[in-house]
Amino acid sequence: MMIDFALAAERQEHKTAFDAIHQxxxxxxxxxxxxxxxxxxxxxxxxLGQGIxxxxxxxxxxxxxxxxxxxxxxxxxxxPVIYLFFDELAAKMSSARKPADxxxxxxxxxxxxxxx
Numbered sequence: 001m002m003i004d005f006a007l008a009a010e011r012q013e014h015k016t017a018f019d020a021i022h023q024x025x026x027x028x029x030x031x032x033x034x035x036x037x038x039x040x041x042x043x044x045x046x047x048l049g050q051g052i053x054x055x056x057x058x059x060x061x062x063x064x065x066x067x068x069x070x071x072x073x074x075x076x077x078x079x080p081v082i083y084l085f086f087d088e089l090a091a092k093m094s095s096a097r098k099p100a101d102x103x104x105x106x107x108x109x110x111x112x113x114x115x116x
Contacts, residue, residue, distance in 0.1 A: 002028045017087035021080045040068045
């Protein structure tokens with residue numbers, strides 16, 4: 001969702017890639033955090049549960065909570081970095097390939113000469 005918001009800001013508001021991803025991070029931080037917290041808090045009873053069969057469910061709960069924390073950190077920190085990296089890579093690729101560098105089109109048949 002951050003990428004979608006950043007691309008929309010770049011295209012519609014004509015922002016730089018850095019400004020667009022910064023705005024997207026600010027707008028999407030709360031919804032991303034709320035979604036992750038809801039899923040994580042739903043898995044807390046599995047991780048802390050007691051009783052019959054809890055030894056089978058506890059590893060699943062711990063894995064869910066740990067995975068959500070790890071993915072939250074990856075989402076919030078690496079997504080903007082990767083977005084900026086690909087934007088810079090696209091800029092370098094487009095500047096490296098200029099229309100003057102392209103070969104002229106080859107005609108299959110010579111142009112007909114004008115009739116007097």
